[in-house]
Amino acid sequence: MAGCFPLFLQVACAGAFDCRVDNESLDPDWERITRLFMEEVDPYFRSVWLRFDESSRENIMQIARGKPARKKYVNTKLQRRGYLVELDNEMRIFSSAFKEFVLAETEKNGEKRGLLRKIFGARRFGNQ
Numbered sequence: 001m002a003g004c005f006p007l008f009l010q011v012a013c014a015g016a017f018d019c020r021v022d023n024e025s026l027d028p029d030w031e032r033i034t035r036l037f038m039e040e041v042d043p044y045f046r047s048v049w050l051r052f053d054e055s056s057r058e059n060i061m062q063i064a065r066g067k068p069a070r071k072k073y074v075n076t077k078l079q080r081r082g083y084l085v086e087l088d089n090e091m092r093i094f095s096s097a098f099k100e101f102v103l104a105e106t107e108k109n110g111e112k113r114g115l116l117r118k119i120f121g122a123r124r125f126g127n128q
Contacts, residue, residue, distance in 0.1 A: 008095065011040045038097060045101045048083075060084075063091050064102040 015036040019029050052060065056078055059069035063084065069075055075091055078084040083098075084091050093099040 007044065008041055008097075012037050015040070034097070038101075041097065042101070045098055048098075049101070049105060056083075060093065060102055061106050063093055064099050064106065 012033070015033045016028060018036070019033050023029060049057070055071050055074045059071055059074045059078065060083065062069045069091065075084055079086065079091070083094050085094055086092075093102065
């Protein structure tokens with residue numbers, strides 16, 4: 001959920017602790033914990049996303065979709081900064097929650113492009 005960034009780990013642990021205090025049953029409410037985590041970290045994820053350059057965003061989107069990144073050299077920078085991790089010779093996004101955030105952003109952007117294509121025509125906005 002949180003990856004290895006201390007802030008995100010702290011938020012995830014705080015959410016789990018709060019849920020445990022509210023409900024002392026043995027089984028944690030992971031759905032609630034995840035929802036609280038996403039509400040808390042959304043502004044941080046958005047800030048990270050907006051600071052990425054276009055190449056970094058493209059690579060992260062490709063990896064989130066389970067496809068190989070187009071610009072391998074960008075992965076080195078993203079891995080060094082902690083946004084990508086290599087597991088079993090495959091690049092993955094540092095956090096399942098950030099992956100979900102990226103997929104949601106990708107979907108939003110796709111919907112916007114589709115609307116612009118309908119309004120202004122496919123030539124102007126590409127056939128992607």
